[in-house]
Amino acid sequence: MELVLSNFDLYLSAFRLTIGLFLVSAVGSLLLGTLLAAMRVGPIAFMSKAATVYITVVRNTPLLIIFVFVIIGLPKLGILFRSVEELGISSFFFRACLALTLYTSTFVAEAIRSGINAVPLGQAEAARAIGLTFGGTMTQVVLPQAFRATVPPLASVFIALLKNTSVAYAFGILEATARMKYFTNISGNDLPIFLIFAAGYVVLVEIISFGANRLERRWRVAR
Amino acid sequence: MRLTRTKAAVAGLGLALSLVACGDAGDDESAGVDVEVQEDAGSEFDDGTRMKELADSGEVIIGVKFDQPGIGFKGATDDMPVGFDPELGKVLAASLGIAPEDITWTETISDNREPFLQSGEVDLVLASYSITDERRAVVGQAGPYYVTGQQLLVASDSDIDSLDDVKGTEVCSVTGSTSLENIEAEGATPRGFDTYSECVDQVLSGAVDAMTTDGAILLGYAAEHPDELKVVVEPFSEERYGVGYSLDHPEMCQWIVDTLTAAQEDGTWEEAFAATLGASGVETPEPPAMDECPAA
Amino acid sequence: MTVSDTATSDNPHQPGTDDPLVVLDHVDKHFGDLHVLRDINVSIRRGEVVVVIGPSGSGKSTLCRTINRLETIDGGTISLNGVPLPEEGKELAALRAEVGMVFQSFNLFAHKTILENVTLGLTKVRKTPKKSADEAAMRQLKRVGVAEQAGKYPAQLSGGQQQRVAIARALAMEPQLMLFDEPTSALDPEMIKEVLDVMVGLAKPEQGEPMTMVVVTHEMGFARTAADRVLFMADGQIVEENTPEEFFTNPRSDRAKDFLGKILKH
Numbered sequence: 144m145e146l147v148l149s150n151f152d153l154y155l156s157a158f159r160l161t162i163g164l165f166l167v168s169a170v171g172s173l174l175l176g177t178l179l180a181a182m183r184v185g186p187i188a189f190m191s192k193a194a195t196v197y198i199t200v201v202r203n204t205p206l207l208i209i210f211v212f213v214i215i216g217l218p219k220l221g222i223l224f225r226s227v228e229e230l231g232i233s234s235f236f237f238r239a240c241l242a243l244t245l246y247t248s249t250f251v252a253e254a255i256r257s258g259i260n261a262v263p264l265g266q267a268e269a270a271r272a273i274g275l276t277f278g279g280t281m282t283q284v285v286l287p288q289a290f291r292a293t294v295p296p297l298a299s300v301f302i303a304l305l306k307n308t309s310v311a312y313a314f315g316i317l318e319a320t321a322r323m324k325y326f327t328n329i330s331g332n333d334l335p336i337f338l339i340f341a342a343g344y345v346v347l348v349e350i351i352s353f354g355a356n357r358l359e360r361r362w363r364v365a366r
Numbered sequence: 367m368r369l370t371r372t373k374a375a376v377a378g379l380g381l382a383l384s385l386v387a388c389g390d391a392g393d394d395e396s397a398g399v400d401v402e403v404q405e406d407a408g409s410e411f412d413d414g415t416r417m418k419e420l421a422d423s424g425e426v427i428i429g430v431k432f433d434q435p436g437i438g439f440k441g442a443t444d445d446m447p448v449g450f451d452p453e454l455g456k457v458l459a460a461s462l463g464i465a466p467e468d469i470t471w472t473e474t475i476s477d478n479r480e481p482f483l484q485s486g487e488v489d490l491v492l493a494s495y496s497i498t499d500e501r502r503a504v505v506g507q508a509g510p511y512y513v514t515g516q517q518l519l520v521a522s523d524s525d526i527d528s529l530d531d532v533k534g535t536e537v538c539s540v541t542g543s544t545s546l547e548n549i550e551a552e553g554a555t556p557r558g559f560d561t562y563s564e565c566v567d568q569v570l571s572g573a574v575d576a577m578t579t580d581g582a583i584l585l586g587y588a589a590e591h592p593d594e595l596k597v598v599v600e601p602f603s604e605e606r607y608g609v610g611y612s613l614d615h616p617e618m619c620q621w622i623v624d625t626l627t628a629a630q631e632d633g634t635w636e637e638a639f640a641a642t643l644g645a646s647g648v649e650t651p652e653p654p655a656m657d658e659c660p661a662a
Numbered sequence: 663m664t665v666s667d668t669a670t671s672d673n674p675h676q677p678g679t680d681d682p683l684v685v686l687d688h689v690d691k692h693f694g695d696l697h698v699l700r701d702i703n704v705s706i707r708r709g710e711v712v713v714v715i716g717p718s719g720s721g722k723s724t725l726c727r728t729i730n731r732l733e734t735i736d737g738g739t740i741s742l743n744g745v746p747l748p749e750e751g752k753e754l755a756a757l758r759a760e761v762g763m764v765f766q767s768f769n770l771f772a773h774k775t776i777l778e779n780v781t782l783g784l785t786k787v788r789k790t791p792k793k794s795a796d797e798a799a800m801r802q803l804k805r806v807g808v809a810e811q812a813g814k815y816p817a818q819l820s821g822g823q824q825q826r827v828a829i830a831r832a833l834a835m836e837p838q839l840m841l842f843d844e845p846t847s848a849l850d851p852e853m854i855k856e857v858l859d860v861m862v863g864l865a866k867p868e869q870g871e872p873m874t875m876v877v878v879t880h881e882m883g884f885a886r887t888a889a890d891r892v893l894f895m896a897d898g899q900i901v902e903e904n905t906p907e908e909f910f911t912n913p914r915s916d917r918a919k920d921f922l923g924k925i926l927k928h
Contacts, residue, residue: 214573215567215568215571218568218573219567219571223573233555235557263767263769265765265767265768266769266771266772268765268769269765269771269828269831270771270782271755271758272761272762272763272765273759273783273835274756274758274759274760274787275755275783276751276755283782283786284771284782288772291773313558313559313560315538315557315558315568315573316557317558321542321558324541324558325543325546327477327542328476328477328543330500332504333480333481
């Protein structure tokens with residue numbers, strides 16, 4: 144315990160990295176997941192099929208395997224994403240976010256698809272009837288309502304994402320779980336260390352839950 | 367039969383392991399340590415000691431690493447772990463009158479060594495277990511029986527050849543390990559992985575600039591990939607491997623120190639080293655002097 | 663040839679004779695085994711108000727929805743201004759902007775205010791600047807009598823008000839044609855009149871051109887007052903086609919007599 148408290152800057156910087164992984168992957172998953180959901184419900188059969196296959200394959204693959212693929216497999220093929228380093232982003236951070244995004248976006252897509260299904264068909268028909276294209280219908284009418292219906296399931300997806308960032312500990316990212324391993328490795332008494340790191344995750348999850356509740360209340364659609 | 371299978375498996379593991387033998391040595395010329403099992407060992411120890419209990423029961427559980435070539439390694443198809451640590455484990459067991467084939471080997475990873483000792487899940491830990499004050503506060507550590515130091519494994523064409531060169535580079539090791547923290551202190555970005563083999567892959571693919579851990583482990587990997595990898599830099603830390611035991615049985619310390627000192631003096635220690643860590647080409651070092659056991 | 667066989671030859675609005683706006687030519691549609699539209703041939707003139715009536719399941723709603731291709735058809739062609747309806751895509755979207763539609767269940771955008779409901783098509787489809795879109799929307803809301811509700815959300819309005827907003831939303835696009843798919847069927851009785859009044863105002867304006875309208879309805883009073891022509895459908899076919907006067911006083915087919923007998927008795 145004292146070990147962590149006397150090195151509290153290490154604790155904080157590790158959680159900063161956890162939050163960084165979470166935020167970047169959350170935004171990435173939201174974008175990719177929305178695109179996948181739109182492809183899946185969209186009128187183009189080929190795109191719909193492609194999105195369905197992607198979601199089926201990736202969603203049913205353990206996250207660890209996706210990490211192994213992106214961080215150990217791709218480099219063996221010479222794919223290292225070193226170019227992001229010119230933007231000042233470490234390629235490890237980028238690849239960890241990529242793995243998390245590839246995985247989480249499938250859950251986001253399914254949550255949004257269920258949200259889309261919860262929007263009455265008449266809404267899309269009315270949108271098409273005034274001359275909106277498929278894209279306009281989705282962005283102006285269907286998705287804004289779908290997102291509202293999607294807040295509770297998306298909150299669960301993002302809470303899972305936050306905790307899933309810990310998988311990166313074994314792939315070169317010194318986030319909270321890796322830092323915890325460092326402390327437990329040099330200390331003999333692990334339990335207090337587990338607890339103080341668990342507390343960090345609990346606080347972050349509570350923040351997500353709180354935000355989701357606020358959004359849900361503010362966005363409630365009257366029908 | 368068992369011996370044949372073990373040899374076949376070992377042959378597949380490469381040079382670093384090829385000379386390591388299984389326990390029932392003597393009828394195999396590439397054997398490790400030919401331990402002499404103490405007969406009637408129970409009578410050697412005082413009543414009430416843990417050593418006597420173990421000797422009388424004829425069973426001992428030893429925690430070792432399964433994933434460190436040269437130190438403690440067990441392939442998926444192997445019956446027994448091989449490496450310097452298991453060899454010394456056999457020496458300790460023999461002094462209790464327990465034959466190598468009667469030892470129960472348990473994998474201990476860095477995180478569970480203390481809990482396993484505290485709960486009695488293992489009797490002894492020989493698992494590249496560096497002696498530290500923090501650890502000695504919760505478990506016993508007798509030794510050091512071996513002193514090594516942290517070095518760097520880099521690609522053959524790497525420019526890194528001094529510790530100053532690692533500043534600003536990415537260096538991998540096992541997540542949470544002391545080696546990783548040491549290299550971070552040298553100004554490198556630490557990249558932790560679950561296993562050494564994943565870390566080696568990162569060096570081979572160029573995803574990181576170097577791997578760091580105890581020199582002995584690195585030499586094992588360099589020997590597996592002589593064209594692609596090399597070990598550089600003088601050891602820049604001192605890791606003193608000790609034998610872990612439970613503080614419930616402080617009497618074990620002196621027994622461990624005495625038994626290993628005897629092994630150092632009669633050449634068994636050198637024999638074990640040459641057959642395991644020595645296979646990667648390093649010269650057998652002088653055995654270290656061991657710490658005094660704490661007063662009971 | 664554009665009129666079905668049962669049509670009368672003395673129809674005062676004989677379609678196809680001059681500049682038809684909408685032409686349905688041998689239109690067929692199935693829902694699985696159900697043959698919902700059988701060889702439909704209709705031509706609608708500019709400014710004409712066509713009321714489609716018939717028992718439920720007769721295919722009248724489907725007919726209405728095929729005209730802006732919310733329902734696809736299996737055979738025949740539908741053309742607007744002489745051009746066949748395009749496949750789903752930008753072209754069709756552009757064409758739909760020319761065809762206003764009012765639904766049975768209003769279908770106002772639940773997450774947008776009344777004003778935003780009306781301006782959405784203007785700003786996103788017509789690319790009208792926000793300020794003039796707001797002005798045009800307010801004009802239409804005033805026209806249907808709900809201007810003071812502009813800042814509210816659909817759920818805060820009564821059914822009658824919502825349906826009038828839906829009409830304003832369609833009118834704001836200045837369509838060439840308005841489709842009404844049972845616009846009063848989901849309304850409480852006391853609200854039906856306020857919606858029908860707006861529709862009559864479109865069909866028989868005090869000033870300006872009448873709107874071209876296709877109205878699927880059960881409101882026989884509206885058909886009598888506002889329709890130029892009545893189409894009577896049953897089993898996916900247009901069984902009878904006539905002026906409202908002729909149709910209501912002197913129906914020719916047994917199906918129409920039977921239907922009128924049932925609904926006019928009450």
